[in-house]
Every structure is written in C-alpha cells, then in structure tokens.
Amino acid sequence: MTANIKREYHTPVMPDEVVWLMNPKPGGVYIDCTLGSGGHTLGLLEFAGAGAQIIGIDRDQDAISAAKQELKHFRDAATFVHGNFSDLQDIVMSLNVLQVDGILFDLGVSSYQLDEPERGFSYMEDGPLDMRMGQGTGPSARDLVNNLPAEEIADILKIYGEERWAVRIAEFIVRRRDKAPIVTTGELVDIVKAAIPARARRSGPHPARRTFQALRIAVNRELDELHAGLDQAVRILCPGGRLVVISYHSLEDRIVKTMFLKMSGSRNQGCLRILTKKPIVPCEEEVISNPRSRSAKLRAAEKF
Ligand SMILES: C[S@@+](CC[C@H](N)C(=O)[O-])C[C@H]1O[C@@H](n2cnc3c(N)ncnc32)[C@H](O)[C@@H]1O
Incomplete structure (x- = not known):
C-alpha cells in the first residue's frame, strides 16, 4: 500500500517562516533536502510563482511517493530524487545544476514514518525494531x-x-x-x-x-549526514542564496549553529551572513495544533 493512501500527511513545521526566510523568486532554483510529503516544497512553489524549480530529495521511497501525490499540480516545477542529502553535490551535478538560490533542511523523521509501526520508529506502538529511513x-x-x-x-x-x-x-x-x-x-x-x-x-x-x-x-548516521549535507549545501549556493535549517534536538541544532558561526567569521574567509541571531521557534498556536513542532528550531543564513 502506498504512503499517500495509508498515512496521514506530515504537517510542515513553521511553513510561513520557511517561505519568508527563503524568499523564493520566479525562475529560481531551490533544493528541499528533506522532501517528506512535500509540504514545505508546496509552500515554496506556490509563493515563488512562474518558472521556479525545486529539486526534492528524500532517502525514503515512501516519502517520494507521497510528495509526488502532494505536488501533482507542480510536476513541471519539481524534480524528485530518492537519495541522501549527504550526496548533495553529486545529485545536483547529475541534474546538470551548478548553483542554486536556496536550500532547505527540515531534519529528523516525518509523522508518517513515526506513525507507521512497520517502520519501527515508535515507542508508542509495537512493530519490528527497524528505524531505517532508507x-x-x-x-x-x-x-x-x-x-x-x-x-x-x-x-x-x-x-x-x-x-x-x-x-x-x-x-x-x-x-x-x-x-x-x-x-x-x-x-x-x-x-x-x-x-x-x-x-x-x-x-x-x-x-x-x-x-x-x-x-x-x-x-541513520544522522549527525554525520548533517555535517556532510550542510558543507556541500554552502558550496552550491549562489551569492545571495539562502540556507534554511529546522532541527529538532540540541545535537542537531549545535551542529547547525557551530557551522553557521564558523562560516560567518571574518577571520575564516566567511561566506555566510546569519539571518537569525537567535533560532526561530514555533508560535504557541502552532505548538498546540501540531505538538510535534514543539522542539523545532529554525536557523537561516545567506551566502555572500
Ligand atoms: C521532518 S521530515 C520532512 C517533512 C517535509 N518538510 C514536509 O513538509 O513534508 C524529514 C524527512 O527527511 C528525510 N531525511 C532525513 N535524513 C535524510 C537524509 N540524510 N537524506 C535525505 N532525506 C533525509 C526523512 O526520510 C523524512 O522524510
């Protein structure tokens, strides 16, 4: 049974903040490194308008299927890649893309991975002890x-x-x-x-x-993949391009914060301007309507 039939879609976290900070433009090229069921990508494409393109990556084949369904009206604007964001540079090269205008990471697992006992992520329901995203x-x-x-x-x-x-x-x-x-x-x-x-x-x-x-x-070697993904993301952003990262626990957030600081330091041939002095967190109403957003922290930076 496919993801879109069986599961509820994932509710994207801080969707307005993501669009506001990414500020996608008509004709721009963007990457959603954690496509999930495509909620953030949908918001970005709707906002960007004509000619924008998004490459959506996910290591989970069920996520790709769900996103294809969610984005069925944007088939010409979206390219779906079943892969790992730690292979970001190879993925964009294989698509003949050299530089992009914005890159999003919305880390961790999605609701439909958590809610599907067969995937073995949940301590609330019994299932095989698996936990592999791919x-x-x-x-x-x-x-x-x-x-x-x-x-x-x-x-x-x-x-x-x-x-x-x-x-x-x-x-x-x-x-x-x-x-x-x-x-x-x-x-x-x-x-x-x-x-x-x-x-x-x-x-x-x-x-x-x-x-x-x-x-x-x-x-899922999540912290190693994050290091590798962020490093490559900064390299393929064009000047003025934006990097937006949502993390869900302190270990991830520390990696993002440290990397942003390192790359914004003038002594270190800095190439990033931090747009979020402090991480942005979901408002109270969002946490009430989507409790899984409660630990989210969003950081964004612009390449110069
Ligand atoms: C929180 S969900 C993203 C939800 C998505 N923003 C949406 O609006 O539906 C995280 C997704 O990232 C994927 N993911 C996590 N680590 C990944 C990696 N290293 N490479 C590719 N995808 C990854 C997971 O499989 C999951 O589908």
Whole structure:
C-alpha cells in the first residue's frame, strides 16, 4: 500500500517562516533536502510563482511517493530524487545544476514514518525494531541492539540520547538478548522500562523516548549526514542564496549553529551572513495544533 493512501500527511513545521526566510523568486532554483510529503516544497512553489524549480530529495521511497501525490499540480516545477542529502553535490551535478538560490533542511523523521509501526520508529506502538529511513539500507536498530557490545550501546544512548540510565539500559539489553534476540519495538520499550528505576519514570517524557531517539540517530548516521549535507549545501549556493535549517534536538541544532558561526567569521574567509541571531521557534498556536513542532528550531543564513 502506498504512503499517500495509508498515512496521514506530515504537517510542515513553521511553513510561513520557511517561505519568508527563503524568499523564493520566479525562475529560481531551490533544493528541499528533506522532501517528506512535500509540504514545505508546496509552500515554496506556490509563493515563488512562474518558472521556479525545486529539486526534492528524500532517502525514503515512501516519502517520494507521497510528495509526488502532494505536488501533482507542480510536476513541471519539481524534480524528485530518492537519495541522501549527504550526496548533495553529486545529485545536483547529475541534474546538470551548478548553483542554486536556496536550500532547505527540515531534519529528523516525518509523522508518517513515526506513525507507521512497520517502520519501527515508535515507542508508542509495537512493530519490528527497524528505524531505517532508507528502507532496507544499512544496519537496523535490531542489528545494533543485538550485536553491539554493551559499552557501544551505552555510548550511543549517552551521546545521542543524553540518557542518564544509558549503562543500565545497555546491561539490561545484553542480559535480555542472551536469552533471545530483541526483535520488536515493544520488547525494547519493556527492557528500557525495567532498566529505569520506577521513581525516575514517574514524571517527564516517555521512558523510552531518549533510547529511541539515540538508536534512530545511530541507525541513520544522522549527525554525520548533517555535517556532510550542510558543507556541500554552502558550496552550491549562489551569492545571495539562502540556507534554511529546522532541527529538532540540541545535537542537531549545535551542529547547525557551530557551522553557521564558523562560516560567518571574518577571520575564516566567511561566506555566510546569519539571518537569525537567535533560532526561530514555533508560535504557541502552532505548538498546540501540531505538538510535534514543539522542539523545532529554525536557523537561516545567506551566502555572500
Ligand atoms: C521532518 S521530515 C520532512 C517533512 C517535509 N518538510 C514536509 O513538509 O513534508 C524529514 C524527512 O527527511 C528525510 N531525511 C532525513 N535524513 C535524510 C537524509 N540524510 N537524506 C535525505 N532525506 C533525509 C526523512 O526520510 C523524512 O522524510
């Protein structure tokens, strides 16, 4: 069953802010590095008017299918690429594009990836322990929890999840997998709950939230891909071109902030002018109507 039939579309986060900061022009060429179901791309194309072109990239084939449906009235203006934004330069070269006027990254997972238990991203519903955004490519979360040494699992949970019970959770994972492989999200949730003392589980977010975030980041090599993607994005922007990035956790935001600062420094042959002194966050109404936007931070810069 295709994404557009089965799932609800992803609601784009801060769509007006993205359009305002990207300021797309008729005839301009833009890249949406995280196409999802195409919500941001749609807004950019509607605003840009005649002749604008967008290259939409996603590593998830279901996202590409959903976006094609969402953008069916803009078929001539949109080019769909099933790929990884860490291959940005190769992707644009293969399309004979040299420079572009704006690039968007809306990081993380989409609602339909999260809401589809079969994809294994959710701690709220039971499904196979997978978490690969690019279906079938590379090791899954199941591979990591069943094969990595306890120390490496603990490091992943500590570094990518900032989980204070990382060592204990890793020990519980290893103890459990010695009996039988861990194959479902539900099994992993139960292990995490058993590892975290009851008093620490009483308040705050779902006890498995940090573990799932950490494994997802590790499985999809999200921070490495972000470094590579941003680096290439700056190179292919034309002077005056805009880079807009929405991140959803502090590790991502730190990478974006550090890279913007580094590239805006005059001592360092700076080439970026930062447009958002502080990150832009969603307004209260947006957080109420789309709670998944609550952790979003948007940063933008212009190349000179
Ligand atoms: C938050 S969603 C984007 C939603 C989109 N802005 C919209 O309006 O529907 C993030 C998307 O980026 C994709 N993605 C994440 N990392 C990626 C990468 N390294 N390369 C390509 N796509 C990636 C995910 O598969 C997901 O579909």
